[in-house]
Amino acid sequence: MIRFDGVTKQYPDGTVAVDDLTLTAPTGKITVLVGPSGCGKTTSLRMINRMIEPTRGTISLDGQDTARMNEAEMRRGIGYVIQHAGLFPHRTVLDNVGTVPRLLGWDKKEIRERSRELLDRVGLAPELADRYPSQLSGGQQQRVGVARALAADPPVMLMDEPFSAVDPVVRDQLQDVFLDLQGELGKTIVFVTHDIDEAIKLGDQVAVLRVGGKLAQISDPAYLLAHPSDDFVADFVGRDRGYRSLQFQPSPKLPLAHERTLLVGESTDGMSSAWALVVDNERRPLGWVEPSRVEGPVTTEMLHRGGTVARASGSLRGVLDAALSSPARRGVIVDDSGSLVGTVRAHEVLSLIESVDRPDEDLADAFAESEPETSR
Amino acid sequence: MIASVLDWLTSSATWAGDTGLGARIVQHLWYSLLAVAIAAVIAVPLGLWIGHTGRAKSLVSVANSLRAVPTLGLLFAVALYLGPKIEGNLAFLVPSIVVLVILVIPPILSGVYAGVEAVDPASRDAARGMGMRGMEIVRQVEIPNALPLMLSGLRSAFLQVIATATVAAYVGLGGLGRYLQDGIATNDYVSAAGGAIVVSVLALIVDGVLAVVQRLVVSPGLTGRSGGTRSSRRGMSGTGEAVAPESESLLAGQPDRPSQPAARSAAH
Numbered sequence: 001m002i003r004f005d006g007v008t009k010q011y012p013d014g015t016v017a018v019d020d021l022t023l024t025a026p027t028g029k030i031t032v033l034v035g036p037s038g039c040g041k042t043t044s045l046r047m048i049n050r051m052i053e054p055t056r057g058t059i060s061l062d063g064q065d066t067a068r069m070n071e072a073e074m075r076r077g078i079g080y081v082i083q084h085a086g087l088f089p090h091r092t093v094l095d096n097v098g099t100v101p102r103l104l105g106w107d108k109k110e111i112r113e114r115s116r117e118l119l120d121r122v123g124l125a126p127e128l129a130d131r132y133p134s135q136l137s138g139g140q141q142q143r144v145g146v147a148r149a150l151a152a153d154p155p156v157m158l159m160d161e162p163f164s165a166v167d168p169v170v171r172d173q174l175q176d177v178f179l180d181l182q183g184e185l186g187k188t189i190v191f192v193t194h195d196i197d198e199a200i201k202l203g204d205q206v207a208v209l210r211v212g213g214k215l216a217q218i219s220d221p222a223y224l225l226a227h228p229s230d231d232f233v234a235d236f237v238g239r240d241r242g243y244r245s246l247q248f249q250p251s252p253k254l255p256l257a258h259e260r261t262l263l264v265g266e267s268t269d270g271m272s273s274a275w276a277l278v279v280d281n282e283r284r285p286l287g288w289v290e291p292s293r294v295e296g297p298v299t300t301e302m303l304h305r306g307g308t309v310a311r312a313s314g315s316l317r318g319v320l321d322a323a324l325s326s327p328a329r330r331g332v333i334v335d336d337s338g339s340l341v342g343t344v345r346a347h348e349v350l351s352l353i354e355s356v357d358r359p360d361e362d363l364a365d366a367f368a369e370s371e372p373e374t375s376r
Numbered sequence: 377m378i379a380s381v382l383d384w385l386t387s388s389a390t391w392a393g394d395t396g397l398g399a400r401i402v403q404h405l406w407y408s409l410l411a412v413a414i415a416a417v418i419a420v421p422l423g424l425w426i427g428h429t430g431r432a433k434s435l436v437s438v439a440n441s442l443r444a445v446p447t448l449g450l451l452f453a454v455a456l457y458l459g460p461k462i463e464g465n466l467a468f469l470v471p472s473i474v475v476l477v478i479l480v481i482p483p484i485l486s487g488v489y490a491g492v493e494a495v496d497p498a499s500r501d502a503a504r505g506m507g508m509r510g511m512e513i514v515r516q517v518e519i520p521n522a523l524p525l526m527l528s529g530l531r532s533a534f535l536q537v538i539a540t541a542t543v544a545a546y547v548g549l550g551g552l553g554r555y556l557q558d559g560i561a562t563n564d565y566v567s568a569a570g571g572a573i574v575v576s577v578l579a580l581i582v583d584g585v586l587a588v589v590q591r592l593v594v595s596p597g598l599t600g601r602s603g604g605t606r607s608s609r610r611g612m613s614g615t616g617e618a619v620a621p622e623s624e625s626l627l628a629g630q631p632d633r634p635s636q637p638a639a640r641s642a643a644h
Contacts, residue, residue: 051505075507086502090520090595100506132597148506158505 001027002048002156002190007057009043009213017043018213020057025205027062027155028186032203034193036236040213041192045158048190049075061156076100079149079157079187083165085141087133093119093144094129100152118147123177139170146178150185159191163198175201196237200225200244208233222248246317252352254312254319256333256342265297275328278303283339285309285332309334312341316356320349377569384570395550400571401578404551407469407544408537408582411476412484415533418477419484420526427492427522428514436489439482448543451475455547472544479540480533487529491522524598527590531583538579542571552578 002025009018018040025031033041046052048059050071059066066074087096097115106114119129122143133141142162149157163171163178179202182189193199199206200221207218210232217229225245228234238244261279262268268276268291278286278298287303294302307326310318312333323331323346330343384390391397419439426432455471462470495518503517519526545553555571558564 049505051501072507072509075505077507080502080505082498082502082505084498086496086498086500088499088503088517088521089496090523090597092597099503103507103512132595134597134600145502 423488491525
């Protein structure tokens with residue numbers, strides 16, 4: 001658990017970067033600090049490992065005041081990931097990953113094994129181990145940065161906009177890898193971003209900071225979207241928050257319709273409907289065709305791939321999006337293995353949404369205030 | 377002329393004895409090495425400290441302004457001042473070495489400082505954030521990354537000192553300067569030209585040796601060379617080859633590099 005207690009950072013010129021910040025990052029959870037430039041989110045993060053010293057207030061790690069710890073030793077126990085990865089250009093990928101274990105004096109063979117294991121965990125091919133950072137793409141470098149931070153298995157990770165310098169597609173992949181890892185590892189993470197979508201996707205808890213370093217609101221993401229505390233937060237979380245908040249609502253039992261399907265190579269002759277769904281041999285949806293517009297056997301080139309596919313176990317956001325994006329107006333729903341289970345229409349999803357309550361205020365407050373026991 | 381210079385260079389009489397060409401080359405290298413070593417002992421730690429702390433950057437400019445001091449004038453001044461205070465042969469050696477040290481501190485200092493200064497701030501931040509202490513950052517991050525520029529400075533220093541160590545002859549020391557000094561004084565242009573050629577060739581050889589050293593000690597990650605590992609066909613190996621020659625041209629681009637004039641005089 002990381003606790004900020006009345007922490008203020010004021011620079012000699014009088015600028016207040018962080019103003020009387022009090023918050024708790026619970027053990028094993030991701031706490032995201034989000035806000036516009038100049039809100040002090042990075043300063044707050046860097047005060048945790050004392051890269052910046054607070055002017056007033058205390059920051060404690062599992063109840064111990066960081067001001068009384070040995071700086072370098074403390075930092076070796078905290079994973080640190082920064083925006084441009086900050087890899088050492090003169091070291092190979094493998095040696096970069098082994099940096100902290102080497103500082104800690106681990107055995108050489110142990111370091112190599114651990115580093116290889118981590119490269120695998122962050123989804124990097126083993127043959128990249130002997131490359132140098134300049135030979136990697138931005139996304140790969142960032143994966144190495146995450147692997148390096150995890151090398152000595154620190155209980156706490158600090159991440160300063162680690163995914164903001166890569167393109168949106170890669171960012172999405174990195175976020176998914178990161179969430180998978182966190183699912184396995186359960187680190188106590190403080191994550192800084194200026195991107196509210198990233199905050200909502202990754203955070204168990206989101207702290208919105210305003211310019212001048214004041215905490216505007218802290219809560220779980222669903223509650224944040226549903227109940228912004230003031231105009232600043234409402235404005236910051238964005239316009240389509242109603243739609244985005246659906247991602248926190250698991251789908252109830254969907255009224256699935258049976259869909260007639262055909263395989264690639266089959267003919268659409270005799271099909272009367274405007275759209276027909278094409279699946280592969282394992283009933284995984286491939287795309288839609290319009291029987292009235294095609295002749296002869298269906299080929300993959302004919303497929304209309306505009307529609308998204310939602311998992312029945314996923315969120316209402318995914319289900320609604322599948323319905324809205326489908327050219328046939330029927331959203332394609334699959335099971336966890338990706339096989340078709342049926343289709344659903346947007347109005348059916350909407351009536352489901354209306355039948356579900358908004359996130360409960362008291363419940364969300366209870367979550368935001370709760371401090372899980374320090375088990376790690 | 378050319379033929380007689382060649383004769384002079386290849387004649388065994390030229391090379392033989394305590395005052396022969398072989399001995400002169402050894403003396404010349406000894407002065408050069410001593411000067412660079414002393415200068416490095418002063419300039420390398422100083423450059424690392426300035427680059428690491430960002431303090432006293434003006435020292436680098438002060439050192440650079442030393443380049444403007446005329447070497448020969450300084451030599452006579454130092455020899456006149458120090459000469460009477462020192463006994464024996466050292467009275468000749470010390471002033472020359474002092475002057476040569478002053479000559480090569482600037483290229484070494486600027487090389488080291490520029491190298492450390494150029495280290496990616498993100499690498500340095502990451503190093504600190506992962507718990508490296510000051511000296512660990514210097515040793516594990518700043519020096520390895522600064523090496524290309526540090527070694528460029530060192531090469532530059534060697535080229536300058538080898539070319540300039542000839543002045544030692546003016547205060548009665550040995551070295552290859554003797555051929556220039558004595559040759560011109562006695563109208564023996566053949567040995568003067570021969571000496572000049574040997575100086576130039578020596579400078580080029582030392583630079584070549586250092587270039588090889590540079591290749592060996594600088595991480596392939598910094599030069600774009602893929603090193604002992606074969607990088608995959610996709611993209612990177614191409615980039616590696618494209619970048620590699622640049623590390624050699626890095627030095628050629630330095631304005632204070634005297635190898636070009638040296639090479640030209642060798643060709644005359």
